[in-house]
Amino acid sequence: MRRLAVFLGLLAAAALVLVVLAECGVRGLYAYAMRRTERFPLLYERVYWDVPPWARYMSILYADRDLGLWMRPNTTRTYINLFGPIGDLRDVDQMFSALFPAIPAWAESRGVWHLATNSLGIRNDEVSAEKSPSTFRVAVLGDSWTVGINVEREETYPAALQRLLEHEFPAGRFEVINFGMIGATSDTGKRLLPRVLGLRPDAIVLAYAQNDEAQVREEKVRWAAIPPVPRTLWGRLTGNLEVYKLLEYWRAHRPDAIAATVRRSVTRAGGGASNDPPAGCPNPAVNATRYRETIDALVGAFLGRRIDVVLLYNNVPEFASHCTLRAMGDVAAARKVPLVDASALLADGARAVEQERERELGLTARGGDEAPDAVSVVFRVDMSAEGKDRKPYVMGNRPGLVTFTPNLMDLFDDGTHGDQVAGDGVWSRAFRFDRLGNIVYLYTDGDRPDEWTGLESYRPRVFAIHRTDVGKRVYLPVARFGRHDLRSDGSHPDARGYAMIGRAVFEALKDSRRLGGYVAGHREGVAHAGPRW
Known part of the structure; x- marks a missing residue:
């Protein structure tokens, strides 16, 4: 019996040594992987697929005790924006889920952007707890739109707002603090409230919407937070064991999961069409939701301290619903504060860009009669930036568009098949449809038929055929291959879009009570001691 006990003890010790050695080896492997990583796809910050375990340690996000999901203080990351042409869909898995991810050749030329946080974990210069009486301080609370995903810090809308204030009122001192957080909701604003009030802001821009939308759309009664699931004994034992996490990763990993x-x-794909008005809200009780209650409470807390408030609805116009916009509008009307609708700004701006492009290309012709029971739709894509050897195709959700079969349905740039001008770099083709509704489509330029290569992006385009189109020829807007106007990806603006939002917020804030008093006070107070307005 004693020998058996000794043997079992030695066996347990040997097993422990093996686990320790394996753990050290895995952690060394992780250290190597992290050291060789220079650029990150942003999706590592919100993990939608199985990624190698070490990637989570490189995330700029962490669970803050008071704020919940937050960005790590004093951290810098470099990201690559993968929105745009995809050479081969199978390569996307290698970028995200391989143990040692690699960027394929077709993505090497993509631009990068940088995200750096200060000691508060926000994308901002350091903020002094004390505020000079001569400083007008604006705090901007929001989600990834406020952070400024896919652009450099100086291209974000809070940065644009600061430049506009300084340009319009050069004798003042303005400080715009970016409290944006990736994935933030209105609950984040509640958690932030004490910290923001402690900095004594003069004005607030409140911009939580997109990440609350699903909950607001579905909420019928007061929503209660789901308590966290308690960890089991096995979970506590293996929670920090990297060997176990790696084994789980290998067990669950599917090489084609992301491509699928x-x-x-x-x-x-769903969502609204580019030529349709934005979708409404299917929830008749939207003004009785927790979101509406939270936004109203935040606005009330700021107004009660005589802080000016601007509400900002940040969302793309084709989103499946706009319930948070309705709730925001109700709060804005009740509290008498301005509301800026960024979705409308982007929709109007994109239409203006499309019209200007057509004028520049000389492709503004419209109309033409067709069969009385059908609609002729001309698809058009500008390939001039892709090189002369790139031949585009179109695929979509209708049988005439080969039901999403890539690289099969040719487009033309020879003045035939509905093409307006031969050799101008805009490839086109007319298709006849006898059914109304949305056309969901995507351009490709791959060299292998029926294989998912050469996609212009992972976000399809949507256009609606209306009853008034029957019997006519309809020209779709001239698309730029792999690009969507005023967008940096499927859910965020580009630098031009952010600049438009900054301008609109500035116009709303310019007429606010407290800023007006600040400007008037400087006009009088600096008459003999400083520059005039």
């Missing part, structure tokens, strides 16, 4: 997800999202 993208194919499914493209072929089943």
Whole structure:
């Protein structure tokens, strides 16, 4: 019996040594992987697929005790924006889920952007707890739109707002603090409230919307937070064991999972059409939701301290619903504060860009009669930036568009098949449809038919055929291959879009009570001691 006990003890010790050695080896492997990583796809920050375990340690996000999901203080990351042409969909898995991810050749030329946080974990210069009486301080609370995903810090809308204030009122001192957080909701604003009030802001821009939308759309009664699931004994034992996490990663990993997800999202895409008004809100009780209650409470807390408030609705116009906009509008009307609708700004701005492009290309012709029971739709894509050897195709959700079969349905740039001008770099083709409704489509320029290569992006385009189009020829807007006007990806603006938002917020804030008093006070107070307005 004693020998058996000794043997079992030695066996347990040997097993422990092996686990320790394996753990050290895995952690060394992680250290190597992290050291060689220079650029990150942003999706590592919100993990949608199985990624190598070490990637989570490189995330700029962490769970803050008071704020919940937050960005790590004093951290810098470099990101690559993958929105745009995809050479081969199979390569996307290698970028995200391989143990040692690699960027394929077709993505090497993509631009990078940088995200750096200060000691508060926000994308901002250091902020002094004390505020000079001569400083007008604006705090901007919001989600990834406020952070400024996909652009450099000086291209974000809070930065644009600061430049506009300084240009319009050069004798003042302005400080715009960016409290944006990736994935933030209105609950984040509640958690932030004490910290923001402690900095004594003069004005607030409140911009939580997109990440609250699903909950607001579905909420029928007061929503209660789901308590966290308690960890089991096994979970506590293995929670910090990297060997176990790596084994779980290998067990669950599917090399084609991301490609399959993208194919499914493209072929089943929903959302609104670019030529339709934004969708409404299916929830009749939207003004009795927790979101509406939270936004109203935040606005009330700021107004009660005589702080000016601007509400900002940040969302794309084709989103499936706009319930948070309705709730925001109700709060704005009740509290008598301005509301800026960024979705409308982007929709109007994109239409203006499309019209200007057509004028520059000389392709503004419209109309033409067709069969009385059908609609002729001309698809058009500008390939001039892709090189003369790139031949585009179109695929979509209708049988005439080969039901999402890539690189099969040719487009033309020879003045035939509905093409307006031969050799101008804009490839076109007319298709006849006898059914109304949305056309979901995507351009490709791959060299292998029926394979998912050469996609212009992972976000399809949507256009609605209306009853008034029957019997006519309809020209779709001239698309730029792989690009969507005023967008940096499927859910965020580009630098031009952010600049438009900054301008609109500035115009709303310019007429506010407290800023007006600050400007008037400087006009009088600096008459003999400083520059005039």
